[in-house]
Amino acid sequence: MAFSAHFSVSQGSDSTSFTLTDDSTGSDVNLTTRTISLFLADGSLLGGAAISWPISDGSTKTLTGILPRDYAINISVVWTSSSPIPGSTYAYAALFGFTGNTNAFIYGLIQQIAAQQSILNDTTFYEYLSKLQTESDNCTQAVSYGDQAAAQAALDRAYFIIQNSANYF
Amino acid sequence: MATSTPIATIITYAKISQFLAADDIAKTFLFKGGPPPLQKLSRLIYIVRKQVDLVYTNDPSDSTLDSTANYLYWLCGRYINQAKVILGQGGTGVIVNPTSGALSSLTGVFVQFRIGDVGSLMNAGDTVLTLTYDDPISATVSVDLDGVELPQNDSLQISYTVVYNSSSVVITFNQAVATSQQYQVRFLRFIPIT
Numbered sequence: 001m002a003f004s005a006h007f008s009v010s011q012g013s014d015s016t017s018f019t020l021t022d023d024s025t026g027s028d029v030n031l032t033t034r035t036i037s038l039f040l041a042d043g044s045l046l047g048g049a050a051i052s053w054p055i056s057d058g059s060t061k062t063l064t065g066i067l068p069r070d071y072a073i074n075i076s077v078v079w080t081s082s083s084p085i086p087g088s089t090y091a092y093a094a095l096f097g098f099t100g101n102t103n104a105f106i107y108g109l110i111q112q113i114a115a116q117q118s119i120l121n122d123t124t125f126y127e128y129l130s131k132l133q134t135e136s137d138n139c140t141q142a143v144s145y146g147d148q149a150a151a152q153a154a155l156d157r158a159y160f161i162i163q164n165s166a167n168y169f
Numbered sequence: 170m171a172t173s174t175p176i177a178t179i180i181t182y183a184k185i186s187q188f189l190a191a192d193d194i195a196k197t198f199l200f201k202g203g204p205p206p207l208q209k210l211s212r213l214i215y216i217v218r219k220q221v222d223l224v225y226t227n228d229p230s231d232s233t234l235d236s237t238a239n240y241l242y243w244l245c246g247r248y249i250n251q252a253k254v255i256l257g258q259g260g261t262g263v264i265v266n267p268t269s270g271a272l273s274s275l276t277g278v279f280v281q282f283r284i285g286d287v288g289s290l291m292n293a294g295d296t297v298l299t300l301t302y303d304d305p306i307s308a309t310v311s312v313d314l315d316g317v318e319l320p321q322n323d324s325l326q327i328s329y330t331v332v333y334n335s336s337s338v339v340i341t342f343n344q345a346v347a348t349s350q351q352y353q354v355r356f357l358r359f360i361p362i363t
Contacts, residue, residue: 013228107220111233114240115277126209 002027003088015100016067020077022059024092030083031055035095038066039074041152046073053077069159072139072151097143097151100134102158106132109169128168132158142169179181183241185255187211200290210244217241238266257362266304268335268357273359278302280355283347293348298340304359305338312340313353323343 001045003026009165020036034053038046045064053061084090108111109129113119134157142151161168174182190211190291191193221241245252257272266273282289291298310331312319320328324343332339338356346352 011227013224013231102222103223106216107224107237110217110220110237110240113217114237120209120213126213130212131215133219 001026003031003081003085003090005077005081005089005092007075007077007092007094008017009059009075009094009096011098011100014064015070015098015104017062017064018067018076018096018098019060019062020053020143022053022061022077024079026085026088027087028079028081028088032080032082034080035078036061036063037076037078039076040071041148047073067098070098072097072137072143072148072155074148095143095146095151096147097139097155099139099155102132102136102139102155102162105162105165106136112169122169124168128161132161135161170259174242176221176229176234179238179242179245180218180222180225181247181256182249182252183214183221185252186245187214187218189248189251191220214241214244217244233362234353264359266361268304269359269361271359271361273304273361275306275357276360278305278356279353280356281351281353283349283351291346291352296345296347298342298352298354299337300354300356301337302358303336304361305333306357306359307333310338310340310354310356313355315351316353 004024006022006024008021008023009018010021029063033055036051036053038051040046051063057082072095074093076091079090081088081090106129108123109132113129139151139155139158142148142154145157187212188211194208194211218241221234221238224234224237228234240251262297264273264275265271278300282291284291284293288299309332312329314327320326322328322330327342327344329340329342332341340354
């Protein structure tokens with residue numbers, strides 16, 4: 001049966017990491033390795049270089065601490081075979097929006113509200129809390145339309161608020 | 170700190186409450202000519218619900234989740250009862266299976282057979298009939314023999330006793346059934362609504 005390359009991505013509670021799962025269908029006994037490329041919106045590679053994913057590593061690969069902040073990343077994985085099977089595909093790419101850092105910051109704000117509800121009366125607290133949630137949602141929406149630039153722009157606006165949080169919260 | 174209501178349920182209530190709150194806010198603007206005191210409420214419920222949902226999905230054992238979920242439940246406040254009615258969990262005209270707590274409907278079961286016929290559920294000489302149906306309702310079984318309703322637990326004539334289980338009713342006759350007898354059994358059971 002022809003080999004059809006595919007992977008999926010998941011992000012858990014650690015907002016600096018994510019996991020790729022190789023859920024390709026079919027089989028190719030001559031597969032030698034896989035290579036992961038993480039393309040940012042400006043076309044550069046996150047980390048500066050592609051990442052090796054040996055077949056011997058199994059079907060999952062966790063990239064720990066790879067995200068210093070939230071990014072919209074076009075993830076490309078290439079499977080290498082010493083004897084490719086006709087009719088097979090050996091590459092797959094998809095856009096993913098990682099919003100873990102933004103959402104973790106929003107959750108921290110919510111905990112502050114839960115502890116002291118009068119904080120909502122603060123002049124800018126609620127306004128910028130709402131903006132952060134909006135930008136997180138904007139990223140998700142842009143990714144669903146395949147728009148990496150818009151997704152990253154939303155994350156950049158959220159990142160600016162977080163980096164200057166003392167002015168807003 | 171635990172939540173009195175499961176967190177998944179709180180999230181469901183919040184999904185409904187945010188729209189009920191938005192409706193409330195719109196009506197206040199329309200009929201009272203100005204913003205309501207809790208103008209932010211709908212949006213706030215949405216934001217808190219999204220984040221609680223994310224944390225609950227990624228790490229259900231997070232130590233802060235219970236307190237935040239309780240805060241979300243408080244935000245939903247007066248909309249919880251309306252949310253329950255919308256979900257079919259409250260108000261009038263709702264049937265709940267008391268054993269499982271599941272929203273349910275009722276359906277009748279009717280079984281008829283003649284001893285000795287092909288497909289009869291009992292053979293001559295048997296005394297026990299087991300009918301396998303989920304969620305039978307207690308005290309609803311009735312048995313007719315040749316068109317006459319049989320009493321329960323009567324030592325002076327043919328009668329029967331019933332044991333209700335979660336997935337069956339077991340009818341035990343005090344006399345063995347005989348060839349050519351016709352039995353009709355009726356009872357009610359819960360059907361979960363999905």
